[in-house]
Structures are given as structure tokens and as C-alpha cells.
Amino acid sequence: MLIKLIITLALLCFSHTATSLDLYVAPSGNDHADGLSLKQTINGLNGPFQTLARAQQAIRELKKTNTFSEPVTVHVQGGIYPLQKTLVFDIRDSGFDGREILWQSENGPAIISGGLILQDCAKGDDNIWACPGSGFELASIKYTNTDRKKGNIPGFELFIDQQPMHLARWPNSDWAHIKLPLDENTKFSSIEKLPSLESDQINTQVHIMSGNDWYDQYIGLESADQSQNKITLSGKTKYPFSSGRRFYLQNIKSELDAPGEWFYDLKTNRILFIPPNNTKPNEIIISTLHSLIAIKGANHISFRGLTFRYCTGIAINADKSSNLLFDHIEISNVGGRAIETKNSSYINISNSHIYNTGEGGILVTGGDRNTLQSGKNLIFNNHIHDFGRVLLTFTAAIEVFGVGSNISHNLVEQGPGTGVFINGNDHLFEKNEVHHVCEQESDCGAIYSGRDWTYRGNVVRYNSIHDLFGYGLKNVNIANDTVVYARPDGVRGVYLDDSVSGFSVIGNLFNNAGVMAIQLGSGRDNIIENNLISTDSYAIWVDNRIAGDELKKHLSQVPYQSHIWLTKYPQLGLPMLNQNWPEGNVIKRNIILSTKPGGFALRYFMPKQSNILANNLVWSTTGQLNVDYHVLDSLPKRSGTSWQEWVAEDVEQDSVYADPCVNITGNQVTFCAQSAAKKIGFESIPSDIGLMK
Template sequence: MIPASPALRRTAPLAIAAALVASVISPISAPPAAYAAADSALEIFVSPEGSNGGAGSEASPYRTLEKARAVIRSMKASQGLPDGGVTVTLREGDYERDTSFELAKQDSGEEGAPIVYRAYPGEDVRLHGGRVLDGDDFTPAGTDGVGARLSDSVRSSVMQIDLGAAGVGDLGGILQTGYGLPPGDEPAEIFFDGAPMTVARFPNAGSFVKTGTVSDPGGNPRQVLGGNATSRPLDPVYDDGATFRYADERPETWASTEGAWMYGYWYWDWADGNLPIDSIDAATNQVSTKNASHYTVRSNQRYYYYNVPEELDAPGEYYLDRGANVLYFLPPAPLAGTTVDLSLLTEPIVQIDGASHVTFSGIGFENSRGDGIRIASGDHNRVVDSTLANLGGWGARIEGGVDNIVHRSEITRTGHGGVFVGGGDRPTLTRADNAATENTIHDFSRLALTYNPGVMLSGVGNTAADNHIFDAPHQAIAFEGNDHMIEYNDVHDVVQDTADSGAIYTVRDWSWTGTVIRYNYIHDVGGATAPGHDQEGIYLDDLTSGITVVGNVLENVPLAFLIGGGRSNTIENNLVINSSRGLSLDDRGTNWAAGHCAPNGGMQKSLEKMPYQQELWAGRYPWLVGLLTDQPCIPKYNSVQRNVFKDSAAPSIAGSAAANGTIADNWVTTDDLRFVDETGGDLTLSPDSPVFAKVPGFEPLPFERMRKSTREPLEPLDLGLTGWSGAGHPSTEQVHGGTSSHAVVADREILTHTGELRQEGTVTVWFWDDASDTSMQVAANASTGDTGSLFRALGVATTTSTSHYVSRIGTSFVATSVPRSTGWHRFEWVYGDGDALELRIDGTSVATDASSPAFDRIQLGDWWADGRSGSVYFDDVSID
């Protein structure tokens, strides 16, 4: 059965969607909902062209976020927040940050009165963690200093810029980083035309060379430390470098190896890291490193050289001469009239530590050496409809607090992971209910190639739902801790460069239990550059136990499920398509991995840190209570039932797992399963699919919600227009034209289209109403705003009238003469000469206004946090 316990119902899909959308304050192109609903709310404007001596108005904006923050603090101290909270609207441009923008407890909003930092509708706002360099300031590379080392074949194409003259002081250095090492500052980078460029390297991007015979493997930090390094400076064992033969003699052509580094997978194909070069011995074709790799170095492993000026030979490569403070760049396109972004800031661009009820909407967090935004503590904070890109660290980190969410944002081109979602208290199993939802997360883990997933869940009771995650060298989602929900994610083209890892992954801790992985679509895992065929879809590594995995679809994955010897795992009702190995449940705890589960071993020590035999834990995880006296290394009590393996190998189940668990009703077949539209990417099982006959009790899978990558682009309400933003919920339940309409499913959910200001024209919106619903407040608005006197709306407000449609010109709804009826209705806004506006419902004039000169937006939805949404749909929007 698909899990439906009370604990899980708290994060059931519709409940999460409703609660989340209700709490999102502002779609990207719409004024914040709280501000729109409360005429007394305050709006402060900020612009890169403004002045902190200004008034903070749209005509006279402030220049900095700090000034807006100071004004809000002063206002709160003297008179408190206005009823609708405060909106800080940022005008278009780059806000270059030398330090984090910090929000503490005193910068909090309140329930119903949030503090919202948002982009001005339709404008591009970037909080920039570095400097914007003018392409016209670059000059052809010279022959002095590092310039003399450039290859003659590209010298005429290489450009340079004096960074000191551009106001750049400290570029920082390159630290030893990678698997097993503590975090460190990533180096400065450059970005051109929105894309990260490449430090001069050999071989060029996409290729590696291999280590030859290893004469000295160097120190073994993992063995010496008994685990990972946790602090800097690093333990002296890291000072014991390695020596190995190189196959390509390219290093012998360099004038110097000073500052040259190598990056590779030095021992395992799932553990990356960088090593500085100490020396090159041309007589023996050997390279020696200054530092040790975490697991030592062995032969035939992949690596490349980088930070070498002679290797600046491919378009998009660059070299930073830190001594002279000069950037050398071989641009992929002419620089004249362009800009180049240089990342500098090592702190998060925004840090929230103690603030609550704060929203960032429609803003870019970009071009930094560190993280985009960090929420250390505080509750009910939101990052929504934003872009977190070109960062050295994570896109966003939620490390504490309750009900903090990154929602409907794009996280891309990050050096480390996408969104870290932590919080909650494990000993008391107190949930945080923090989440990453409906995000597009791709091209992450650029600089740290392993164990930096698209979403990392930690702590207790956090969620990764409805995300589209793709294009990464290693994992998509990883988790540690308890009671997380991983659902409705579309994951593909991950684990592209690594081995022995999974798209969804966790490892080696009995107390990390209670997580549910359901309704995810995982497909096309691995790739041409991935070593071997050791890439998994869902990987419960090294005795992971107590995980529920149900209702997932896995397609084109070398090994769909790898259950590494754990116990009390539930693997049921999943569909696997075209996997060379469908499922493996092994008994590693009885052989090569026995040390992990042995008495006084690492897993026992981790378990005993938790009160697993006390009432709270015993009630939640009864199977843990007697674990240590019940042959803990044997894979007992697993359930592998009602799974379908199409064009895939049969499950491989260890004898001890089969003897001590339930393995039943799994169907391996090559039959046609009668998908709704396999060619079109829709793997929904038709009602007459043989699955339901061959596998009694197999429950239908909600594939339409699971898939993102194979779904046709959503029609823009048949507008023929572009630019819709906000929460869109396409529905085929009620359709006026085309194939889908827009369903309003929650409070404060607004779909917005902004365009040029028009003084004449007729806006038409079709509206489907369930007239029996008497608890509803939804509307369509066509005007120049949705605050106070600017509102020009038609809809249903049952607090005004349950029997008739309402209109609103200004601050109040008024009942019209048109009675409500179930079905489709035509709403019209007729803007004409002389500032006149006429509002019509089904051709009947219901209101006029002589002071409505123009409109520049159409908005559909629910502005009010009142629990009244109802069964309504919008469709076929047009402007004539």
C-alpha cells in the first residue's frame, strides 16, 4: 500500500501544495499578495541609480538594501509594522555586494505582515557577488610576465584586463578541496554571457588523462583520521604528497609548475579532489604533488591539469595572474559591447539568521564564490520565483528554523549543490518542515564533483517535492536524518561522470530512518563519460534501513535499486523499465562490509547517540529497539513486493534477505504494458494495462504529476502572449479551449501577465465557476496594479454575495446583477477613449469607471489568505 500514516499525511501532496502556495507571498511579476490585499501596507523602492538620501519612493528610490532595512527597523521600533507588512521593490540592475546582506531577528515580518524583497515587475534584478567588468576595458594580451607564456597560436585572440584598475583587490587563492575535506573558499571565477568559463586546463573540458604507475601513493588521510577531515588547517598527513608517472609529456613544455594544480578521481570514482603540483621530473616522466589525496593515489585514475597559462588555448578559457592582478581571457565571442562577471564574495549573498516571515521574490542571486542565500535560523521564510546561478557554493542553504522554503526557482551552475534543506531536532524527532519544491535544478556540482546533490535533506521532517533535477556528475537527491519526504521529482541525466552512486542516495546509519521516497520519475541515469555500469536510481548504501520506497518509475537506469544489505526497507509498487539490473538486495553486512555493523562499530556508535530505545523513538521505529541483539548484519524484514520490471533483469535477492523478508508478486516481463502515450513520454498505465491483472494490488501511479521533462510545454492559456509568471496549475478537468485551463488551488496564488501599457483594448478572460461553493474569494484583474484604488476586478467573493458575481473598482467588492451559475462565464474589461472603463460579465455591463486610463497586466487568482479558494478555473485569455 502507498503510505498514508498520520505522520505522512502531514506532507501529503495536496496538503503540501496548498500550504506552500498559500504561504508564498508574491509571484515574480505581481505585487506581493499581502501588500495587494492591504491598502495600508508600505512599499519602499531601491535602485542602483538611487540615493540613500532619497525618499524611498518610486520617483526617489534608495540606493542600497541596507538603507531600506534601516528604515524598516526604525519604523518597527517606533510604530510597528503596517497591517500588510512592507514590500521592498528593487528596480532593474546589478547590486554588487562586497558583504552579505544580513537579516536578523529585528528584521522579521509577522504573520499577515511579511517583509518582502521583490524585483520590480518585468525587470531583471541581480544581487551580484562580485564585479561587472566592461568588455570594452579589455585589451589584447601583451608579452610581459605571464603573457609571455601564452601560446603563439592563440596570443592574438587572448584579451587581458588590469583588475586593480577595475577596482578589484583580493582574488583569493586556490585551496585543496574535495571529498573528505572540510569546506573552503572556492576560487574567483569569470562568467560570460551567463555561462561559467573554464580555468586554463589540459586536456580541455570533457577529457581526462590517467595516472600511470604510482611509485608513492602519498599519505592516507582517511585511514589516519578514521574518517573525514573536519577543520582547517588540515592534519599533517595531508602534507605527504604522492608521486606517479604521467602518460602525456605536456607538463614538460610549461615554463613553470608554480601555481599549477590537478583535479581528479584519485582512488575511487566517487571521490574527487584537487592536488597542487610540487614538481615534474622529465627524466622519469613523474609528477609529485605537494599534498595527499584523501584515499591516496592509485594508477589508472582520471585527472586533468589546470591553472596553467600555457594551456589557455580554447575559447572560454581564462587565467588569473594573482600576483599581477591581471585576467587573461580567450573569449568565445567578441568582447566589445559586452560585460564579464567576476565572482569575489565568499560569504552568502544574503544571510538570514533569526529573521522570520521574510520573502525574496523574483531576484537573481548570482556570481559569487560562496552560496546564494543562507537561512541559518528563523521561520516561515521564502525564496520564490528567483534565480540562483553562477555561484561557487550552494544555491541556497536552509540550516535551521521551521517552514522555510525555496520554491519555484531556478538553481543552476552552482559550484557545489543546489538546495541544502536542514533543520529539526533528531533526539526529539521534532520536524522542521523546511522544503525545496517546484524548482528547476540543473548543471550543479561544477567545482565539487561528488556529494553535492541538487537537493540535500538533513535533520528531521523536511521535503524535496516536485523538483526537476538534471545534468550533474553525481547525485540528484541525498538525505540523512529522519522522516523526510522525497516525492514527485523528475530526475534525469545525473551520475554522469561517477560510479557506485545513485540518483537518490543515503548511506550507513541505522538511525537515519523513516524517510519516504515515492512517486519520483528517475530516468536516463549515467552517461557516456560515466565509468562502467555502476550507476543506480535509488541507492540505500551500506546497511541503510527503515526506508519506504513506493510508486516510483525508473527508466533507462543501469541498476534501478541497490539495497545495500539493510533491513526493514519497503520496496513496493514501483515500475522499472529497461534496466540491465532491475534490483539488487545484497548481504554485504555478512561479508566485506561487516566492519560497519560489527559490535562497537561505526553504525552502533551512531545509533547509540540517539534515544532509540526510549518511548518516542521506540513508538516511531519499533524495529530499532532490539536491533543490536537480532543479528544486525543480516538483511532482515525487507519487503520487496508488487514491483514491475519491464525489459529489465529480474531482481537479485541474497538468500539471507529472501529467507528473512517478504519477496512476492514481482513481475518481470517484456509484455506491452499499454502506456497512455509511450512515444510522447507519458508512462501512465492505461486502465486496461496487464499490470493490474498480473500484479494483484498494484496501485496506479500518478505519472502525469511525476514527469516534468517529457511533458509538452504548457499552453499559455491560449493567449498567443508570453510572460506569464506565478503559480500555474494546468488542468484538463475543465477546459474552455485548447487542452488545459488554469486551476486555482490555494490562497495567495496569482498567475500574472505583464505587458506594455495600453490605453485601449478589450481584455477577455473565461471563468469556470462551481456555483454551489459558498466559501470562495477569487478574481481576475486587468489594470495597472492590484493595490487599493488600482484594483479592477471581476470574480466571486462570497463574503459579499454567495448568489451573484462581484466587481471591484478600488477597495471594495460590489455584488453585480449577474447571478452565479455553474459553468463557463466571460469576463471583459473594455478600455476606451477618455479614460473610460466598462466591466462586463457574459455581455452584461456590471460596472463603469471614468478614471481608468490604461492597463498593463492581467492577473488571475486569489490574493487573500482567508482559506477561500473554491473550484474555479481560468482559460482563453485574450486582448483585442
């Protein structure tokens, strides 16, 4: 009930009174009209505007003439609104408390598009279609090079019937693999036989995971020697090459040979493609704008029911703004993130659908970490899936920085990398469902935070995290030119990495949530309580690791010894007995159900002093539950010992080995009447997890 009250109050902040000014926009409208009604007159002076920019101008004129005295609703009629340039909102477009400005879709989807429709396309040999680029100046649309994306490829993307196409590539599916590094970061040989690239090399781009399964990047190709099966990159990879790691080549005209591939032929100014499923295309669109909406220092603006499609970068970005509402919007087929708001407060992103994004879903930054003032940002009831189709890793569905974001009732699924990144303080991640993420990544977390002792006050509670499998290198045999990648591999449900501290992980449901449902990587002052974990691998993994300079640097960047910080996080003022040990953690009242025969369910590498392990309920459906442990301050160390031997070390207090008698169906949990869960005081997990209809 509390979260419903919060949402209701948040939406009321953006609501309009009965008296308001109504403006109208329709694709069939006229920018010379007055915009005050839907009905058009013959002379064209009355009726809707045709463009969003004209409606924006009308609102600015109200302010110039001091007639902005009431809320304004812009009624955007169903249809397509192609943008010639990014629609920029600034202080001139702001509303005020009680005089908000609402842009609202009506009578069908209102689609705000940064795309161009290609015409006069014709089918040629091998089912390769060609579309002339005349009149579009396609060569002037430049690819934006970044730290992770470099190369000489087109600056736009192609979509057929709203489906993103892939640049013509080798191999057509899956990946090729590094055989041997020929230097550290620029040259390597390939296990698979390289294709003949002929004159395509200068424009070829390499997508590569050079040294691990958790960081991908794009780099230009300098040369490909087919006779020696050797590749030289035009720039350095972030991580050194390692045998067996993945790569593929793209933007190769001679490799245009599979459904769903395309190529821009600069010499003939034609776009070539093979339609998905080899079917006749109906709608052929290229994305040309970098961004659709940019909000710079504007406040009290709402966007409701609008659809945003086709841009090469971030669809909507806002900076230094407040009281913005994005409700029931749809964002798809964009090259970057869907929404990025920085240095902003009272941002509400709710009830929206985000998919087919190139570099993630929603990023929100707000609040002040020095003063711990909350940004009061809300991410509520959104469905985010198929994100990270360009950059696979470090492009989460939801990412928060700063202080005090509320992320609740979202569904995150079907992503190649991490589902959620939590950075900063006092964020609440509650009643969300996360599954089938980290699908192309190892050493990955469905929910991840790491590398900071000062990320305190974050709460992860009442979420359902399930069906995580990961993907990683299992075996490479250079002599036989064989590589094996497989799942499951390396994914965690909640990944508290590299000494991150002060998290509360409470009341969550973990069902087959990776190789570790919860990993605590030497963090401090974390609470892991009242979680239900059903797994065929590790339920909880606690380890000790060396605290690097990065942790100490982050500690010095915030006033952690100030009165504000020590009042809120008094443990930060206490001395560390050993900065490399997990200290001050509480692991209690959790139910751990192991389903793996002879499986290792728990790993505790931690000191007895200062940590609390108590009142947990453990059970193995196969009759054997094993524990790895190293009691760091008294030296006992065992691998694969029984639960009984672990309890005898007297580290774990008042815990129970008994059948919890529990049934898990989707996000619902039920216990039988005689369940041993009562013995540890286990509290019920809420039933309203996930999307709210």
C-alpha cells in the same frame, strides 16, 4: 490535491494583507530619498532608494521607533544591484506572524550581484584578451581552502556573457590518467606526456579522482618532472592512488590556448582569457564576494522574483532562522551551493531556477532528531541543473538533513554526481523527476542515502527516475599506456547504501535508471512496493554486507530506545538475527520489465526469514529473465538461474511471470485493457510527476 493544499497554505503563511507599508528600490534611486514611492522629485527627497542596504536600514528604523505595525513590502525594481559586501539579515530584520517582510522584484529582473564588471579589455595575439585589474585589488581576494579544495589559485571566478570560464588547464578537455603510484597519496607517474610548466608550478592545482570514480578533490602541485613524467602533490589525497584514475592540471599560463579558458597574471595584474567559441565578449564579470545573502537568526522574511549571481561561495545561507520564503528566484554562476539553510524550520524554496553552481543546489537542515520534531521545510517545484561544475561528487542538487522535509515536484537533471541526498528521518521525496545525473561518477545514486540504521520514516514515492548512465573506469593497460572510461557504469536509481534502513520506496517509475534501478545494501525494514521498473540491467539488487563501526556509532548517537523513537519506529526495538543481513524488508507488487537479452534482472542475497517477497509481476521482452540469489538462512545459492528455478525455492510468494502490456512515454504510464498488472493489484502511478507549470 493534498500537495496543492499544502503549497497553498504554505504560501498563505507568507502573504500580506491589503494594508501594508511599501518601500521602493531602483538602480536610479537615491539613498537620501524617503523610499516611499517610485516617482522621484527634483530635490531628491522623495522617491526610491538606490540600494537594498538602505531599504534594510529603513525597516530597522521602523522597529527602533516602534512604528513597525504592519507588513512591509520592498518593491525592488528591475536592474542590477551590485553588492560591496554580503547583505546580512539578523533579528533586527525579522518580521512577525501577520507582519511579514517581503522583498519582491518588479518591472523586469532585479539582479543581486557579487560581481565586478571588467572594462578596457583588448584582444591580443592568439585571440587572447586582456583586462586590466587596476583598482580592484584582485590579489587580496583569497581562495578559500577546504578539505577538498586546496591550492594557490585566484580567489575569484571569471564569467563571459554569463558563461562560467575554466582556468587554463592541461589537457584542454577530458582527463589525464595515473600510470603508476609512486607512493600512496602524494606521488604518481602519468600515462600522458606532461607539459612543460616552466615557472607555473607553484600556482598549479591538480583536480584528481585518486583511487575511485566517486570522490574528487583539488590539491596544489609541488612539482612536475617532465623528464620522468612524474607529479608530486603538495598534500595528500583522501584515497590511495590507483592506476588509470583521472586528473588534470589547471591555473597554468602556458596552457592558455583554448576557448573558454582564463588566467590571472598576478605580475601584470591582468586577467587573460580566450572567449567561448572565440567570439567577441560583451559582458566580462569576475565574482568577488564569498556570499550574497546571509540570514542569521531572522524570521518571517520572503524573497520573491529576485535573481542572484556571481559569488565565490554559497549564494544564500541561513542559520537558526524560520519562516523564510524563497519563491520564483533564480540563482546561477556561484562557486558554492545556491541555498544552504541550517538549523532552520518552515523554510520554503519554491518555483525557482538554479543552475551553473559550483558545489550543488539546495541544502536544508531542520528539525530535531532526538525528539523527532519536524523542521517543516519545503522544497517545491524547482528546476535544478548543471550543478557541481567545480566539485563533481558529493555536491547534490538537493540535500536534506534532520527531520521532516518535503521535497516535491522538482526537476533535477544534468549533473556530474548524485542528484539527491537524504539524511535523517521522515523526509518525503514525492513526484520529482530526476535524470542524467551521475554523468561523471560511478558507484553513484540518483537518490542516495546510506550508512545508518536510524534513518527511518523516509518516503520516496511517485517519482520518475530515468536515463541514468554513469561513467567509470573500464580498462587500464599500463604496458600499452591505454585507459578506457565509458558508460554505462555504476549508477543506481535509488541507492539505499550500507545498511540504511526504514525507507519506503513506493509507486515510482524507473525507466533505464542505471545498472540497478533499486539497490538495497543490506538494509533493514525497507518497503519496496508498487514500482514500475523497465530496465536493460538489474531492476532490484539486495545484498548482505558487514555492518561497520560507523553504523553502531550512529545508533548510539540518537535515543532510539526512548518512548518517542520506539513508538514511531517499533522495529528498532526488535533484536537483530544477524546484523550483516538484510532483515524485515518487504518487496511486493512491483512490475519488472527486462529488456536485456539473457540479462540478469534480479539479485537477492537475503534470508527467507523476516523478509517478504510477494505478488510481483516480472517479464522479459527477450523471453529469458535471470536471477542471482543466495538464501542466507538456508544456503541455496545460484548465479544466473531462471525465474522458474528461483520461484521453486519458495522465497518469492504469489508472484507472476506475464506481460504487463505497458507503455511508457516520458513520465506517463498506460496499461492496455488486458494487462496482467491487475493480477497483482498494481496501483496507477500519478500523472502529475515533475515540474508544475
